[in-house]
Every structure is written in C-alpha cells, then in structure tokens.
Amino acid sequence: MITMATRAGPFTHTVNSISRTMLWVMAALLPATAYGLWLFGWPALMLFVITLGSALAAEAAMLKLLGQPVRSRLFDGSALLTGWLLALSLPPWAPWWIGLLGSLSAIVIGKHLFGGLGQNMFNPAMVARIVLLISFPVQLTVWVAPAPFGSDASPSFGQALAYVSDSTPLPEHMSAATSLGVLKTEHSRGVSVVKTAAQLPPPAQLAIGHESGSMGETSAGLLLAGGLLLIVLRIISWHIPVAMLGTLAALAAIFSAVDPTRFATAPIHLLSGAAVLGAFFIATDYVTSPVSRSGQLLFGAGIGALTWVIRSLGAYPEGVAFAVVLMNAMVPLIDRGFRPRVFGRSRRGKTLEANTQPKIKL
Amino acid sequence: MWSFRVRGGVKLQYHKELSSEKAVVAMPLPRRLYLPLQQHIGAPAIPVVAVGDTVLKGQLIAKAAPGLSAPVHASSSGTVVAIEEYVAPHPSGLRQKTIIIATDGQDRWADLPTPVIDDFPLGVSPSELNSRVAGAGIVGMGGAAFPSAVKLDLKSRYQLDMLLINGAECEPYLTCDDRLMREEAAAVIDGVRILAYALEVQSVVFAIERNKPQALAAIRDAARVEPWIKVMALPTRFPMGSERHLVLACTGRETPSRKLTADIGVVVHNVATARAVARTIRSGEPLISRVVTVSGRGIREPANINVPLGTLVEDLLVFCGGLHPVPHKLIGGGPMMGAPMPSVQVPVVKGTSGVLALTADEVNDGAESPCIRCGSCVSACPCGLVPLEMAQLVRRGDLQGAHTIGLQDCVSCGSCSFICPSHIPLSHYFNFAKGQLGALDRDSRRQDRIRSLIQARNERAAREAETKKAAAAARKAAKAAAAASTAAPAATPASQLEEST
C-alpha cells in the first residue's frame, strides 16, 4: 500500500511540555508559599484554597462554554498557576469573595475573553489584582502582622472561618502596614525617608520575610531561590529578572544618593513589596512577555523603571502590578522592533557582503 | 579544540548506541534492483539501455541530461526487465521513471576506466578528475544529492580557499558516516586529498562532532600523512551539520543570505562523498553502493549495511530481522529532516543515509495545543528567525507576510518543532509555505507566458481582420471603377472580364 504523507517531520520531540513547565513553576513557588501560609495561619490557607478552587472552576466553565476540550486543557496547569499567583498577591486575611471575584476576573476577563490560552495581552493575575484594588480599595489594603501557626496571635480554625466568611471584621490590633505602605504614608506626612527606614526591619529580616504584606511579598529569599531554580532549568531566562531588578536597584541607588530624604535605598526597594515575585514569576509569564532576548531586556528594564516611579512618585505604595500591565501593552511593539538578527543578514535585514568576511587563521 | 559559536540549535537524544558499534556488513544481492533516473538534484538521467538488454556491474544505464544532472550505473549484472513509472522514495508517494534490473547473481563487472594509482601530486589534471567524478555519477551523499562534479567546478567561478569535510552527522540514529570514518579512515583521507587537489585549495578542515571520539581519533591518525588537513572537534548540537552553520563554526565566516558557501571561499563535501571519490579514482568503480544505517526501536537488529543502490527497503528490513514491534513511522534519512517513506517497496538511492523504524515513544508526538509564546523556538532557531510569528502568519494565509520576516532564510532543520512544548508543527508550516510560494511563482510565470500568447493571438486576429477588410475594400473599389467605366460609351470586353473577377 502506498501512502502519501500528510505530516512532515521532525519525528522526534523534546520531553518538555506545557504542563511540565507549569509544574516546575509551581514547585519553585512552593517554599515561599508554604512559608507564607505558615506565617499567616488558617485564614491565609482558606483564602488560598478558595482562590485556586474558583480559578479551576472558572476555567472549567469557560472551556465548556467555548467548546474547547475540558479534560486536557483544565489540567495543563495554567489556570492553577494563575490562581496561585493571584492568591500570593492578595492580603492573606481577605474575605472569600475577594478570592472568588479575583479568580473570576483573572480567568474570565484576563484570559478567556482575550481568546484563551496564549492569546491574552495582559497578565491575568495582575489584571485581577488591579480590578480588585480599584473596586475594593479597603479590603485590598488591610494588612495584618505575622501570626504564625502555633503562636498566640494565630486565629483558630473557627475564628479563621469567621474572618474569611466576612462575618467578623478583622481585629484592630492585628492590622499592620507593609514596609512600602509605611514609607508612603510617612513621606506624605513630611517625615524624612531616612528616619522611616530606620524604623523598618533591617534588610536581612526583609529577605527572610517575617513581616506584614501579602504572601508573595514576604520571603524574598525563598522566592529568589525558586527563581534561580527556574533559570537553571531553563524554564525562564535571566534577561527579564536581571533587567527589572537591575533597573529598579540602579534608579533607587542613584536617587537615594541624590536625595536620601525623599527616596528609599536600593535594598529596601528590592526586598520589600512584590519586586522579587514580580521579577521571577510574574513578568516572566510567557504569553505576555516579548519572545526575543533583547526585547526581554527592554521589557524588564521598563517594568523596573515604572515600578520605581510609581512607588516613589505615584499615589500607590506598590507599583509592580501596574508596571507589569503597562509594559504588557508595549509587548507587541517590542516584538516588532526587537527581532533577532537573521543568519546571513545584517541587523537591518540586508544580505551580508561576501567580501567583508574575516580571513580565517588556521 | 576551539570553534566559533553558532547561535540556536537544540540538544537531542541521539540513540546512536543502537548501531554505532555495529561494523559495516554486506548484504546478499537482491533479486531485483530498482534504479530511478533521478537520484540527484537536477534533470533526470536519460536511459541508454532498453528493456531486454543484458547489463554488467558498473555499466552506464542512463547518461546525464544536459545541464545539472548525473548518470546512473547498474549496481550488479543482470537483465533490464522494465523501464517504467515506479513509486519514488519520496513522501508524496508519486511515481518516477525507474530502470528495473533482474540480477543474475553473478555480479560480473563491466570494463572500468583506468584507475589512477600514483601518489600525490597526481598525474592527472583537475579537469580530468572532474570528468571522472561526473562520469561516476557521484552526488552529495549526506542526503542533499547535489552532483559533486558541479560542486568541484565552482572553482572556475568563485575564489575558493578552503575545502571543508562534513563529518558532523548531526542527525540522531545515523551512524553510517561514523563507521566509515572509523573503518576506512585512510580511504576517506585519500578522497579528501583528491578533492583538495581537484579544487586546487591549500587548506582543508575535517569537522567531526565530539560525540564520535573513535572517529576523531581514526581520522586524526590517518590525516597525519597530510600536514595541512586540520581536524576539528565540534560541539554536539543539532544542526551542526548544516552547511552554513558548519562553515561558521569552523571558520567564523557567515554565508550571506541566498548565496553559496563558495561566495565566501569555502566548498563543503560529505565524508561518504570523499570516500566515493577515492573509490572512483583509485579503482575506476562508479557509484553503485552506499552505507545505510537501519535503526530505531522498531527494527529487530539495527545495523550499518553496505547496500547496492536500487535495493528495495523491504529487502533491507528483512535482512535486519524485520520490523518488530510495528513502528509508528518509517523514515528515510534522519528523524529531524528525513521524510516518511510511502511504502516499504521503494528503492535505496544515492541520498538514502538511513532507514529508521521509529516507535510511538521515540516519535513522542502529542496533541497540538495553542501557542503560549514561550519563545523556545526563537532561542532554538539557528537562523535567527521568529518561528511562532511566521507560523501564525502562514496559518492565517498571509504567506507574503511570512516571506517578509524571513521565511526564505529558513533551512527547514526542524529545531523549532522539536522544542515546541505545545507540539505545534512549525517546520511543517514553513515547508508548506515555501512550497506554496514556489508554486505561485511558477504559476505567475506561466500566466505571463500565456498572456503574451493571448496578446499575440489577438494581434494576429486583428491583422487578419484588417487584411480581410482591405481585400473587401479593394473589391468594392474595383467594382465601383468597373461600374464607372461601363457608364462610359466604350465598354471593352477586357473591362467586363475585370468586373466578373
């Protein structure tokens, strides 16, 4: 029997797949997440479960609605990862409906309304965070001090249920501002940044993360470890994290040297807030970042610069979410302008001249 | 050994151990040989035998057509039983003119040209060597099958200063070049020196990938006889064997887009081609056999076999113990750039470097998912293209857009498809797009020719109408003149005669 081939080569394939990539990213997030869950107790765990659960449910519903294969696409890990990143960026004791609405915004609006996997222009977790921040500013800016499992301050299961179901307001004595929040409010009151910074935990403690904030804002050290793992596994490349953190640190260092009373130093910028989380896990999202290495450098630098600008000169204490979404909008233009150089052609696309080749030395 | 950096490429699972330790063996002569007239790039050869003729081993059975072509010789003695359309070893399953010989089992040689047995410098001129190589039907044996004599002739049109021997064998599973370098290193080096002499170049680089340490040692040892042959060990990365990338890695020179490596002074030849040249010059034998690697987990006994050209793949598989388990794919060539065989009843031709029986696990196909823009294909592309963007344009039907961002510079290596986590057939999109653009090009030139035919026809019709009109007007004028003359008193019979015509 003679058959005409319908499928051309190659007839071998790497073991890599979408789900394998997503699994490794989740593994890299695990240490910091576990630490954060331990740090904030039952309410944080409940919120985490609710956020991830509603992300999966929303994904299943949308896949069904759009007529796409539910079984294979639901468990490729992309919806779970979106929910996970969103949960890491919410206040750990937020009520359940924040988690639910956030997941719905991320999956339905941020992902499927743009066309589904691979088609969204903006990072879905950041879209959700911004939607929540603007719609419910109070709930998204209420932070609690760390209350690890086993400590006196840690709420019991029943108490946690009460907080999460929004039947009981959060106790006053538990509320605490994040480092960036403190800097912003004190600066607006006219207090010098140097003075405020002295009251904050030292950089070493900021790195470990025993401080208030969302779960993704706490342990910079564990997140850095996870990010380095991803780079070693070649799941992400170093270009975006280095460009983002480098630009952030450079701007912070320059301006804090020029005017230390107005601008915070580089270590504070790098170690507080969602800088490390954003650099390794959010800005490096495949779908919404440029495809070429040079484009990624520009993208990362842009996010770092915008983060610094919003934090230092803007109204919000934390600027990573806005910076990421703003640079996401630039990605199609970056992809058009920053293509790699084609073999045999100059950067402009013209064929190379044969006589300008170097003479070989053997 | 230090080599220049080449961007992109992928790290593969090579599985060469399936056949790399198996020495080259001969196989029993098949009952029938199927020799296609086109086993090379260019015009098909023209038969010089007829059905019923007796042929001897090495006898010319089809001469090279004018222009770019190569002759075909009988791989063994026997009788020509047919010259007909037979299925080609091509993924389309289409047929081509093939000479079918029933072997008589005696393997009798025809008269061969006098061998050149002198040592270097050879007693024959480079042009004599060229014509011998052309007459032996030698083509690029790495798979490209470009007539080698034409490549040797490049020295007359380009400024050449280097011969580069391609011993990379970067495709997985294939070990035919590896075994050749290990077992016949002296003959290979002899062929290299002959080629260098024919090309009149002073420097030779012999490039071998690092995953072949014994071949490197054997060739280094054999090359000691000629001090200006430099043996280079290259990093094991696909597609190191691609001509342009090989030249870049060994010399640092980048071949300009749409140009030949000869434009920057380098000619590349495959190891097996060099060996075939040595055989032709030293013993007069034309190209009638080649080493083929039969491998994959779907074949019982993988092997490297010296196959007479024209042997059916079926005979080859039987010799290797048969297919077990039934493979998912039967490929001619390597798994990256090879193509599926339309049937087991196709012949082995000059460019068949391997026959692979691959199981589903080895192929590792998967359902296609949407593109997640991970950029792995951009990192993997050795030509600096953006496969995900080109594939998106091709999928939408915008072939011209894909052409604008570099489709013509794609070498179809398949690295992008290999690395894509969503199993998108990127390389297939580009093969389709290149083929379709080529077809549109041919079609538009044909339309131009037809348009000029139509124009010519319209002009001819207009001319004929003009002539008719002129003749009718002339008749009318004559009628009027005659009528005028009859009105006058003397109407001569002559004018009446005129009127009647």
Add this chain to the structure above:
Amino acid sequence: MDSTALTHAAQAVGAIGLLGTALGVILGVAARYLSTPVDDRAEAVAALLPGSNCAQCGFAGCKQAAAAMVDGRASPNCCPPGGASTAQRVADLLGVHLTMDASDAALPTVAWVDEERCIGCTRCIRKCGSDAIVGAAKQMHTVLPEACFACGLCVAECPTQAIAMKPVAPTLATWHWPKPKPKPAAAIPLATE
C-alpha cells in the same frame, strides 16, 4: 445669558466653525488633487488578467472585471483561469487582504481532447484565446497543456463534446507539503499494491 457669556459663546462657536471650515477646505483640496486616479488602477489590474474575455468571472470581458475589482464589486480571486498567482497579484495591487488558503483551492485544470470523439471541425481552434489547440480541418486536434489557461470556451464550442477539463496531477517536481491540518490525520492511502 449676560453679555460676557454671549461673547464667550460666540467666540467658541466662531473658533470651532473656523477650524472646521479650514479643515474641510483642506480635505476637499486633497480629495481633488491628491486622490488616486481610479482609471490607472483599472488599467493596471486589467494588465494582470489573461485578457481573453472568456467571461468565466461573470463579467463581459477582462476590462469590465478589472473595473469591478477596483470598485470592490468583485473579489480579486474571481478569475479562475488566472489562478492563485493572478489573484494574489491583483490583491497586492489593490491593497486587499486575500487569504491564500491552499486547502480549499481547486486543482488547476487543462483542456484535453478525446481523440475518439474529435471530428476535426476546427471550431475550438478558432475559439481558443491563447492558440493552445493545434490541428487542422479533418485532422486530429490536440491541446498544448502549457498554453491552456482553462477558460473553458472550447468545451462549450465542441459539437461532439470531445473536450473535457482534466485536473493537472502534481509531479515530483511540483509537489509540495500540504498545509498542516489542526488534528493530525492518518496518512492518506493512495493505492493498494
């Protein structure tokens, strides 16, 4: 309203009115002097078409079809004998986006004379726009495939239905990979040996 408000209102209306008038004048001048002459485009498009007036597109002739394509009344791929390449060139000229989806393109065809039925009347020879049919009175007629552009006029003309349009099969030189299907299908069996 008091007088200052009226003055302000008058100023606002006057300014906007002046701006609008000025822009309108500029646009009108541009439309007059900078517009693309439509005649040129129709001629350029007609030059790309075969020019045999076979009427397969539904218009009286190639010039009328070209005018229709320029106006937008006809799509650039309305000329079957022109083939895909002509459609692409017209689309490029007019700046129209054409989806070159080869999967739904029909195989190109050429005319073929059934020698059993041909009576040698030469009616098709006289009709053929590109002189693709060779023959003479009472002699066998045959089609030169490289000159035939499948306008179909000969098929209608033949009194014995001796001409048919046959698809051109791909050869090894012209075959290329088909467009990948979304779901990988099994290989297509061509023949059983």
